[in-house]
Amino acid sequence: MINLPQRPRRNRKNATIRSLVQENSVTVNDLIFPLFLTEGKNKRSEITSMPNIYRYSSDLLLKEIESCLKLGLNTFCLFPSLNDKLKDKKATESSNKKGLYPSTIKEIKKKFPEAIIMTDVAMDPYSSDGHDGFVKNGQILNDETLDILAKMALVQAEAGADIIGPSDMMDGRVGFIREALDDNGFTDVSIMSYTAKYASAFYGPFRDALDSAPKFGDKKTYQMDPANSREALLEADLDFNEGADFLMVKPALSYLDVIKLLNDNFNLPIAAYNVSGEYAMVKAAAEKKWIDGDKIRDEILLSIKRAGASVILTYFAKEFALSKK
Ligand code: PBG
Helix, strand or coil: CCCCCCCHHHHHCCHHHHHHHCCCCCCHHHEEEEEEEECCCCCEEEECCEEEEEEEEHHHHHHHHHHHHHCCCCEEEEEEECCHHHCECCCHHHHCCCCHHHHHHHHHHHHCCCCEEECCECCCCCECCCCCCEEECCEEEHHHHHHHHHHHHHHHHHHCCCEECECCCCCCHHHHHHHHHHHCCCCCCEEEEEEEEECCHHHHHHHHHHCCCCCCCCCCCCCECCCCCHHHHHHHHHHHHHCCCEEEEECCHHHHHHHHHHHHHCCCCEEEEECHHHHHHHHHHHHCCCCCHHHHHHHHHHHHHHHCCCEEEECCHHHHHHHCC
């Protein structure tokens, strides 16, 4: 025998030992399931580029949430898909207390108080320009957008939202929203900031789902350059100081280094958004039987956890929960 004092294979020799030395694992408790809400009754339409993911009318969304809760999947992030007629330059519908989004949140919290509801704060689902901020003369105006975002967040908090999720990437929005929430008595409502949200091509299927692609230009004046990671530390510093409760990195897979960077440098829970394009790629290849979709899903989620995210937003959440039953 060759003299090898260290033989790492000893700790891999059977499944029990492997599980004994396993450093990371994913459970349903780590996951947030993004759900798409649409107008109407008894309506469910599949998103073409996201097999098995649907836009639900509120009655069916409640049923979907109920079936997730039975699987132990308790946290949801809601996105509204609105008719173009409701969209305008100022995203007026986003602060309509009687609108589809807040009224559905109210219904969910009434029926399932144990469900945790995270919202989306950004103008794009409501904007006729398809941008996350207020557009004037082709520019996305930062400070003018903050008022709109804060109003939107307040309506969501009043409706019963547990976690507010600003996904807009305007400067100063976390502090601005935190102050608005606190001034109105919502000190217990959390903020999960989309801290390092990159200008990414991986959002394509999501924009199909909401029909929310920008009508002109791109999002590069507010979302981050995929070439940068030090800049993520700057964003994280700001969000930390402005009162964020979670720091999120988005997308997840091409940004595992950024997840690790934030986890190494900040004592807040780190979240990662395993986005629509990441889901679509796995589903498309699995459909062609080029990969084993279930095994790839589990490996992807594990890699995001290992990189340092304790919370994962993922379209795989329900099928992962089902696979554990
Ligand atoms: C926009 C928003 C986007 C996503 C969540 N919120 C897309 C974008 O910035 O254009 C993407 C989520 C996904 O791709 O799964 N506020």
